Amino acid sequence: MSLLDLAPVIPVVVIEDVDSAVPLARALVAGGLPVIEVTLRTPAAREAIARIADEVPEATVGAGTIRTTEDISASVAAGAEFLVTPGTTLALVEALDSSGVPYLPGAATVSEAMALAERGIKELKFFPAEAAGGVPYLKSLTGPLPDVRFCPTGGIRVNTAPDYLALPNVGCVGGTWLTPADALAAWDWSRVEKLASEAAALR
Template sequence: MTLYSRDAETDAITALAPIIPVLTVRSVEDGLAQARALVAGGLTAIEVTLRTPSALAAIAAIADQVPGAVVGAGTIVSPDQIDDAVAAGARFLVSPGATTDLAEAAAAAPVPFLPGCATASEAMALRELGFRTLKLFPAEAVGGARLLAALAAPLPDLRFCPTGGIDLVKAADYLKLPNVACVGGSWMLPKEALAAGDFARVEALAREAAGLRRL
């Protein structure tokens, strides 16, 4: 069994800002514009979801053209996506959940990996592979801050990046918990602002999110 060994790198990425914005990109240009606004607002760790045809190309462009950005790939759902995302320039990877095959591939990944979980049993299974920082998804739907508070005592060595259904107010509540490393979300990327090309608003919302305080 492969044990995960990238805790220090994972900690460094989750420490960059209290929020990791989650991007769904329509094109390479759209991804670049979103990333530039987020970095200007102080959110430098950026997760691009592999949900659109442009995602891998956008990751490569962001890695090459946006100074200060630490770009990762999200919605990793199969082991073969790991190599593709890393080859594109992803510096960290995120999954919504973790099958046995994906978890084992994640443990051997060449970059930090935040595997997803939704229950105590799933968190414990990932812990057995050596992971100490996990994504809780879909956070609000599975119990949110109350669930994480309950997990803190029996699983004190685990930290989480809750993602799913979180806004600015809820993020502040999560960040008060000792086992929350950072929060994932997309509220600083409102659809109407992106459709209008209003990246000044994205930057302002990113700056507000970057100002949130952790415990």
């Protein structure tokens, strides 16, 4: 099954404390969101991916903010089951093709989406979603690019996610609102689970 069809929202998480990775993942899964993107923005990220992959088998954990070939190899070695990039270069997409795991390459323009579609890649991350045109922009792509689907990410909130999910070319959205920094700092997993439950009910 496509990554875009596993859940209406993919939590995009920034993990500072590696010890919080497993309880965080368990809270998201308990709330109904089994697909988790851990961004490579902190020193704890790769170890967090490894721990989630090892200790939360019901989660599908991936690595986000993939920018280099080394990011790809290290993330797959840590146990990442999918990869997500903020944008896409030729060298990066060739390395992604060789990674052996599913991936969502980032695109923000029609030309970028067309270039990826020419390579047979028709499921993309649309980033930064709100800044790049949001719902109206994606809606305008349904005509010229009817066979391309997106996971818009960036600036989306629980109240705007349904507008994206209503579009025929959107499979799911990426969301950072599910794991607020203050909730993670306080280890408030019940709050994370509640936010995940609300997001899971969006579709």
